[in-house]
Amino acid sequence: MSNIWSIGGGKGGSGKSFFAGNLGILLARKGYRTLLIDADLGAANLHTIIGIPHPEKSISDFINKKAGTLEETAVPASTPNLFLISGAMNNLDIANLAYEQKMRLMRNIARLPYEYILLDLGAGTSFNTIDYFMISHAGIFVTTPEPTSIENIYRLIRSVYFRKIRQVVKTHDFRILTEEAGKRNSSATVSHPDVFLQMVKELDPEKGDTLERELQAFQFKLTLNQLRKQDNPKTGELICKIIERHLGLKMSFAGNISFDDHVHDSVCRKVSFVDCYPYTQTALDLRECCRTLLEDVEKHAIVQAVQKRVDA
Amino acid sequence: MKRHGEQNHYELMEISPGASPLEIRRAYKKIFDLYQDDSIASYSFFSERERREILARLEEAYLTLIDAESRAAYDRGLMERGLLEEEKQYHDKTKDPVPIYDFKKVHAGAQGPLKRQEEMKRRAAQNPVIQSILAQDRIAGADLRRIRMEMDVPIEEVAAKTNVRMEMLRAIEEEHYDLFLPRVYMIGFLRSYARYLHLDENIAVGGYFKRVEERKQV
Numbered sequence: 001m002s003n004i005w006s007i008g009g010g011k012g013g014s015g016k017s018f019f020a021g022n023l024g025i026l027l028a029r030k031g032y033r034t035l036l037i038d039a040d041l042g043a044a045n046l047h048t049i050i051g052i053p054h055p056e057k058s059i060s061d062f063i064n065k066k067a068g069t070l071e072e073t074a075v076p077a078s079t080p081n082l083f084l085i086s087g088a089m090n091n092l093d094i095a096n097l098a099y100e101q102k103m104r105l106m107r108n109i110a111r112l113p114y115e116y117i118l119l120d121l122g123a124g125t126s127f128n129t130i131d132y133f134m135i136s137h138a139g140i141f142v143t144t145p146e147p148t149s150i151e152n153i154y155r156l157i158r159s160v161y162f163r164k165i166r167q168v169v170k171t172h173d174f175r176i177l178t179e180e181a182g183k184r185n186s187s188a189t190v191s192h193p194d195v196f197l198q199m200v201k202e203l204d205p206e207k208g209d210t211l212e213r214e215l216q217a218f219q220f221k222l223t224l225n226q227l228r229k230q231d232n233p234k235t236g237e238l239i240c241k242i243i244e245r246h247l248g249l250k251m252s253f254a255g256n257i258s259f260d261d262h263v264h265d266s267v268c269r270k271v272s273f274v275d276c277y278p279y280t281q282t283a284l285d286l287r288e289c290c291r292t293l294l295e296d297v298e299k300h301a302i303v304q305a306v307q308k309r310v311d312a
Numbered sequence: 313m314k315r316h317g318e319q320n321h322y323e324l325m326e327i328s329p330g331a332s333p334l335e336i337r338r339a340y341k342k343i344f345d346l347y348q349d350d351s352i353a354s355y356s357f358f359s360e361r362e363r364r365e366i367l368a369r370l371e372e373a374y375l376t377l378i379d380a381e382s383r384a385a386y387d388r389g390l391m392e393r394g395l396l397e398e399e400k401q402y403h404d405k406t407k408d409p410v411p412i413y414d415f416k417k418v419h420a421g422a423q424g425p426l427k428r429q430e431e432m433k434r435r436a437a438q439n440p441v442i443q444s445i446l447a448q449d450r451i452a453g454a455d456l457r458r459i460r461m462e463m464d465v466p467i468e469e470v471a472a473k474t475n476v477r478m479e480m481l482r483a484i485e486e487e488h489y490d491l492f493l494p495r496v497y498m499i500g501f502l503r504s505y506a507r508y509l510h511l512d513e514n515i516a517v518g519g520y521f522k523r524v525e526e527r528k529q530v
Contacts, residue, residue: 145352146352147352147355147356150352150353150355150356151355151356154356154357155356232352235352235353238346238351238353238354239353239354241346241353242346242353242354242357246357
């Protein structure tokens with residue numbers, strides 16, 4: 001089964017596509033069969049970042065049923081083992097996918113035969129964005145050390161958390177629970193999913209357990225992008241700590257990525273950054289980040305295997 | 313993991329119940345930075361009211377734990393509720409300071425410099441032989457030497473302490489008048505000698521030179 005990672009960030013311009021593209025190249029170079037999917041349908045530009053300015057096929061072909069399978073729309077990138085399903089040259093109304101289309105797309109993504117599938121998501125917390133987290137094994141949240149970006153990332157993490165709860169708890173129950181939560185703590189549904197989870201556990205222990213297991217299976221990861229020299233390099237770890245202490249979520253920190261003006265140059269030249277400037281601190285940070293993420297995959301697999309044995 | 317609101321002071325500050333005051337201080341600084349008003353990491357995560365509450369809780373935890381008395385009382389409370397085991401509690405293991413050099417220390421049997429001076433003074437005043445010599449009208453060099461021997465003071469010691477050359481001291485004790493310097497110097501030497509042995513300077517100098525005068529006339 002493929003490992004699906006969603007790469008999201010609340011705010012635009014924080015480096016989601018940059019991170020996804022370069023991480024894809026690094027994974028492919030390590031020999032993993034990797035697929036990049038540009039899921040930011042309204043504002044796709046992942047293809048430019050990895051140096052394919054004019055992809056022949058795109059995700060629209062699948063949605064419009066020009067292509068028989070989603071697999072057919074993948075184009076190989078210049079790096080061996082790396083493939084891209086581009087969002088370029090989409091229909092203008094594609095950002096607002098109908099529910100049926102979205103479900104069909106997600107079902108097909110989950111079935112694709114790759115070792116790693118990276119979903120580059122758009123900014124914001126609309127259903128079209130956060131639903132992709134539901135088919136992912138891990139969510140990599142990209143933020144910059146700026147209040148605006150951090151504000152949005154908290155919002156996104158809470159939304160994903162909340163969406164996970166909704167996935168487990170049926171719509172009918174959910175309404176009852178929401179009302180109950182509203183009585184207990186008026187801000188519970190908006191900003192305190194942990195209060196909500198606590199309540200589900202009290203009212204329905206079985207469902208609470210399922211929910212907790214579901215949340216544990218999903219890995220929350222954070223990376224701090226565009227870290228300038230004057231920024232506090234510990235900010236990322238502190239964010240993870242706050243999430244762990246106050247949302248009860250295990251969030252692991254994947255690493256800092258240094259700010260570098262060369263990123264701008266590489267995007268302008270339409271060449272991927274790790275190919276263009278492999279000996280910069282930023283490229284080093286990206287490789288380090290990739291290594292950490294892969295290590296986490298191994299650790300997580302072991303934990304899950306143990307968990308399964310315990311349950312059995 | 314327990315919810316934030318239900319943690320005890322130690323869990324809140326992320327320290328073990330055996331943490332020393334220094335560790336508590338450091339932990340407080342670290343955690344305070346995380347929640348303070350202009351912390352970028354927690355920006356927008358809490359409402360203003362929540363932040364105030366958390367900071368107040370942290371402050372209470374810190375002030376309770378940093379004071380030995382209130383900490384002991386808090387620990388007792390935890391132990392009564394079975395939340396803390398006694399052996400995990402903090403015990404001050406710092407040792408009392410030990411001086412590297414102990415000036416008051418005395419080697420067995422040895423006498424400190426001060427004590428020795430006292431002892432010499434006592435001997436000079438009480439020894440009957442010395443007293444009888446000092447009672448004489450004239451004091452010879454051999455008498456001085458006798459006094460010195462009675463007091464058990466080597467001639468080298470006198471030389472070292474009084475800064476009078478050894479030849480001069482010998483010349484005085486053995487009455488080699490040909491080696492004598494002019495009288496004014498010799499009086500000075502003799503005074504130093506007598507003072508070091510705790511003798512009455514005037515008697516010693518007076519008696520000695522009376523004898524010198526007589527011998528020179530002979």
